[in-house]
Amino acid sequence: MVATAPMGSVRLAPRRKQRQPASLKEKSCRECGGSYAAQRATSEFCCAACRRAFSNRRMLRGANFYDLIMAMRFNRVAAADEGAWTLLCKMAAAFKAEDGRQRGGRKSWNDVPAVRARNPRLQSIVVGVNIGRAPLSGLIRGRPK
Numbered sequence: 001m002v003a004t005a006p007m008g009s010v011r012l013a014p015r016r017k018q019r020q021p022a023s024l025k026e027k028s029c030r031e032c033g034g035s036y037a038a039q040r041a042t043s044e045f046c047c048a049a050c051r052r053a054f055s056n057r058r059m060l061r062g063a064n065f066y067d068l069i070m071a072m073r074f075n076r077v078a079a080a081d082e083g084a085w086t087l088l089c090k091m092a093a094a095f096k097a098e099d100g101r102q103r104g105g106r107k108s109w110n111d112v113p114a115v116r117a118r119n120p121r122l123q124s125i126v127v128g129v130n131i132g133r134a135p136l137s138g139l140i141r142g143r144p145k
Contacts, residue, residue: 030054033104057108061095 024037031050045051068088071079079085099108116123 030106031103033106054108061091061108064091 024039025041026035027038027043028035029046029050030044031054032046034046036046045054065088068079068084068091071082072084072088095108099106
């Protein structure tokens with residue numbers, strides 16, 4: 001005989017196994033340098049205020065870098081005439097000095113591998129040439145010779 005629930009009662013799903021709490025790892029906050037117990041492996045900051053301060057600094061610094069990089073990439077002659085590369089280098093040196101004074105020397109940038117990991121679409125490699133298109137020199141009125 002199969003046991004059934006009485007009419008009007010709710011059947012509960014079987015309980016899932018309880019997840020074991022991860023061991024807390026002692027980490028150093030990227031902003032204040034304080035020690036904290038990280039609850040996630042990807043944690044970088046001890047609190048939301050430190051995360052916001054770090055992000056805000058990067059945004060403010062990044063806006064000027066962005067403008068100079070875009071000028072160097074898409075208006076090279078004007079950027080070279082105005083000394084964009086020199087400005088970038090001076091800005092970077094000033095930011096590093098500021099990190100030394102205000103943040104105890106903790107760097108406020110990510111290493112190149114971390115940037116690459118965040119942007120996998122920028123790592124594409126051209127492996128061949130599209131031979132499906134005729135070269136432009138061989139076209140007459142939109143048709144191949």
